[in-house]
Amino acid sequence: MSEPTGAARRRGPFKVGDQVQLTDPKGRHHTFTLEAGKSFHTHKGSFPHDELIGAPExxxxxxxxxxxxxxxxPLLPDYVLSMPRGxxxxxxxxxxxxxxxxxxxxxxxxxxxGVGSGALSTYLLRAVGDHGMVHSYERRADFAEVATQNVRRYFGGDHPAWQLTVGDLQDHLSDTEVDRVILDMLAPWECVEPVSKALVPGGLVCVYVATTTQLARTVESLRGHGTFNEPTAWETMVRTWHVEGLAVRPDHRMIGHTGFLVTARRLADGVEPPLRRRRPAKGAYGEDYAGPGTTSLPGNGAV
Known part of the structure; x- marks a missing residue:
């Protein structure tokens, strides 16, 4: 039985073509690709790549x-944070x-x-494996090229489960019987109808947006479409901790807001979503509410 794509690059002694992450005494990282006969140079001196080739991690x-x-x-999180970006x-x-x-x-x-630089595509391909399918759509050809090179560099070549189309999702989506749809784009509410048609009953759409106005319009569009259950919205924050003897405290810096996530499940055809039982906040849908079909929300600027 052959190994999954990219698995051989994640274990065993270092080989020519492997990515190596060096960590110096202050915790700073340097990443490079092993090449026979080459040397790694820094202001702290140099050493030959051959010293690492054949050595264990x-x-x-x-x-x-x-x-x-x-x-x-480098771990995948290290790789995506240091990859070339479009x-x-x-x-x-x-x-x-x-x-x-x-x-x-x-x-x-x-x-x-919304492929961007290919970071999420790489995560998705590792998750679905060689026998899954990730069909990525990117409207900008230059971003698609950067993403292609980053994915190939990580897996050591083309991944058999990946297909990349340059163009807008709402204009080119032809996939059917899809299990999951991931949207990382400026106006995801424009894609609700084609996404609904592509998803299987019980399938899930996950949307990544940066601002509260995008979040509000995305949730209301999914809610108003009638083919999804009640959307769930949230954000995550990560804070590391300093631990040294009795000095245990949160670090002064943290990874705070980067974006909001929204998920919703596709209902069976012809099924109406159950009525929500919670009472909306007073004024949430008052006279000033713009609604999902308009281009702005009050007090927040254009979406």
Whole structure:
């Protein structure tokens, strides 16, 4: 039985073509690709790549300046944060939430819109495996090219489950019987109708948006379409902690707001969503409410 795509690059001794992440004594990272006969240079000195080729992960190398570096393969979160960018990447904390809360499973058929630099595409491909399907749509050809190179670099070549289409999702979506749809785009509410047609009953749409106005319009559009259950919206924040002896405290910096996530499940054809039992806040749908069919919401500017 052959190994899944990219698995051989994640274990065993270092080989030519592997990505290596060096960590210096201050915790700073340097990432490079192993090449026979080449040398790694820094202001702390240099050492030959051949010193790492054939060595196990977790090896410590020393430069000519006697600085020690720990050598490991970069984890996927490390890789996506250091990859060349055409557009901003989906942060690992949000990618992890998408894979978990959207329940992206091995063999799943996934449609993704808004490829950016390919970070989320890489996460999705690892989750669905060689026998799944990730069909990504990106309207900008330059972003699509950057994403293609980043995905190939991570897996060591083309991934058999990946298809990339340059164009707008609402104009080109032809996939049917889709299990999951992931939208990372400026106006996801414009895609609710084609997404609804593509999803299987019980399928899930997950939307990543940056602003509260986008969040409001996305939720109301899903809610008003009539083919989805009540949407769920949230954001996540990550705070690391300093732990040294009795000095245990939160770090001064944290990864705060990066975006909002919204999920909703596709209902069976002909089924009306159950009525919501909760009472909306006073004034939530008052005279000033613009509604999902307009281009702005009061007090927040244009969507």
């Amino acid at each position: 977790g090896t410590v190398v020393r430069t000519t300046g006697n600085t020690a570096y720990l050598a490991l393969r 557009a901003a990447v989906v942060y690992p904390k949000d990618a992890g939430q998408i894979l978990s809360m959207a329940d992206v499973f091995p063999g799943a058929r996934v449609v993704e819109a």
